[in-house]
Amino acid sequence: MNRVYLSHNSIVSALGFNSPEVVRKIAQEISGISLQNDKELFPEPFYASVVSSEKLEEEFLKLNPKKAYTRLEKMMLLALQPVIETSNVQMDEKVGLIISTTKGNIDVLENKSPFSKERAYLSALGKEIQDFFGFKTEPILLSNACVSGVLAIAVAKRLIQQGIFSDVFIVAGDIVTQFTLSGFSSFQAMSSQPCKPYSKDRDGITLGELSASVLITSNKENLCKEAICVLGDASCNDANHISGPSRTGEGLYRSVSGALQEACLSTRDIDFISAHGTATLFNDEMEAVAFNRLSMQDTPLHSLKGYLGHTLGASGLVETIIGMHSLAQNMLYTSLGLGSMGVSLPLNVITKPEYKNIKTFLKTASGFGGCNTAVIFQKAISC
Amino acid sequence: MSNLKEELKTKIIEQLNLEDITVGDIADDDSLFGDGLGLDSIDALELIVMLDKDYGIKLSDPKEGRKIFESIETMANYIASHRTK
Amino acid sequence: MKTNFHIESYCSIKENKVILNGDLIVKIDVKTYSEFIKHAYKAIDIKYPKFFKMDNLSKLAFVAAEVLLGKEPTNENKNIAIVFSNKASSLDTDRMHQETINSPEYYYPSPAIFVYTLPNICMGEISIKHKLLTENSFFIFNHFNAYYLHAYTNSLLQNKKTEKVLCGWINYDGEDYEAFVYLVSQKGYWQHTTEEITRLYTI
Structure with a gap:
């Protein structure tokens, strides 16, 4: 393909x-x-x-x-x-x-x-x-x-x-x-x-x-310097509630698993997660459950909502674009607004900007209607 | 007080679109959530709007609602002592 | 790209009628959509109290899905994706929500209305009823667009993202309603082609 x-x-x-x-x-x-x-x-x-x-x-x-x-x-x-x-x-x-x-x-x-x-x-x-x-x-x-x-x-x-x-x-x-x-x-x-x-x-x-x-x-000519490629994607509905996130994070768990499978990668290959992180009690807790089920609690993670707010239908795209630049700059960006950790399971939330050699990231999002989507991206020069 | 309870039952049935349930089917101490009437989190939010709109009671903390909305009995008691309209 | 997928069954709902695979299964002479959809719900013999909490668009989608999936056994491994489209998005319910906030003196937005101001909620309702932990996408077009739906559905099936796709058009706007939903999989009587989809939609 x-x-x-x-x-x-x-x-x-x-x-x-x-x-x-x-x-x-x-x-x-x-x-x-x-x-x-x-x-x-x-x-x-x-x-x-x-x-x-x-x-x-x-x-x-x-x-x-x-x-x-x-x-x-x-x-x-x-x-x-x-x-x-x-x-x-x-x-x-x-x-x-x-x-x-x-x-x-x-x-x-x-x-x-x-x-x-x-x-x-x-x-x-x-x-x-x-x-x-x-x-x-x-x-x-x-x-x-x-x-x-x-x-x-x-x-x-x-x-x-x-x-x-x-x-x-x-x-x-x-x-x-x-x-x-x-x-x-x-x-x-x-x-x-x-x-x-x-x-x-x-x-x-x-x-x-x-x-x-x-x-x-699909054309590799004339790509910009921060270009990335899509390695895998998957979406999965929670089939649980039309507004409340699933307590088990099932849909998000399955979405990330599906995206990893298509990308032929394991969780160790993911350099950082650009998560949804809306800052509601239930969404953030749901994400913590799902990422722990995936054993991704040590993967650096941020939510960018503290910079631009929740921009609804635009949030997933703008956060992916910032992820492109993050890879190009080899820099992990802070998850703004974290005081003390407030989810019941550990997450490696990024608390200060950090230079690091990175090439692959996972973007996730979840929303009303029970929907979840995960996409894995990599620097274009590496794929 | 019994008027208020009847009124609440009618409102809940209408506003929360409970089909095939009549005022007579709801006992004053039936639990509204869970196994009782089976209301869910969106219904709870809708009840908060109802308190505000019909009785002039503003709940700022949705957690407060959990106790108030236990049954028709608890709701009626709370409204009777807090209503502003 | 050559593919060999088929349409197992299709359902259309409009003008007070529900049609399954070309056969009329519900018909009633009523004036309003709400009377009609309640009758259709009762006629297909389901017990699902949450139906009455749904908005008009979700009720329409729910009944169409019930007609096609009602006989499928319920289990969590059922892999049926949902790809819906329409013209009016959730505008009918959007207008209701706007009415609750138009006047500063009577400003009482309702969470039970607001939650339905997204078109994809109807797919969430179907997913919950049929335990579909699967892909959902909701597209908006000016008219029914068999070309895009066909291509997107093929992509899901070819890439093994799903075994079947519940696909179609679910539009509700004022008293105007129309559903045309079909189930695509490996086997079935009708070829899954743009021409055949268009033919079934227009008959």
């Missing part, structure tokens, strides 16, 4: 509007989370990682837009643009577009939105992105809760290996809205502080917004 690579990439976020800038800040343990006081969004002050509207407008004007675009569309177009440009891929019927999002343009349902409510259809969002860059194929929108961003990579890989596409551009994004803030707060899942994955005093998630984009290609 053909190898599939992740190459040119971009991030539009609270920590910056390009991948190197975001990664540099993460290496310096700088968080994009700050206290927000916007009653239009939520009745009380809340922590979130949000994109500066001013900067977004300023950067977006450079794309010479000919019509009005929503906040999320602007972010997605801005993330895709440099990826398409630097990859130099010609748009033809072998070039795919996968859009990963949980809620898309959900803010157009608000009474004050200037956009038609029709824009809330994800296919309408897809059409805007497709038309802007002139994609020749129908966009594939993937909306699979919080695993969407990682699963999108697996979907791209599979469709490339099926011969449907030669190259796929993935763009992932979700924004901080009334909709998600109110929903997660009704779930009593919102943290009263910037989120603290795996920490004893963790009390829930911090939401974030961003867009991220990456080129997935």
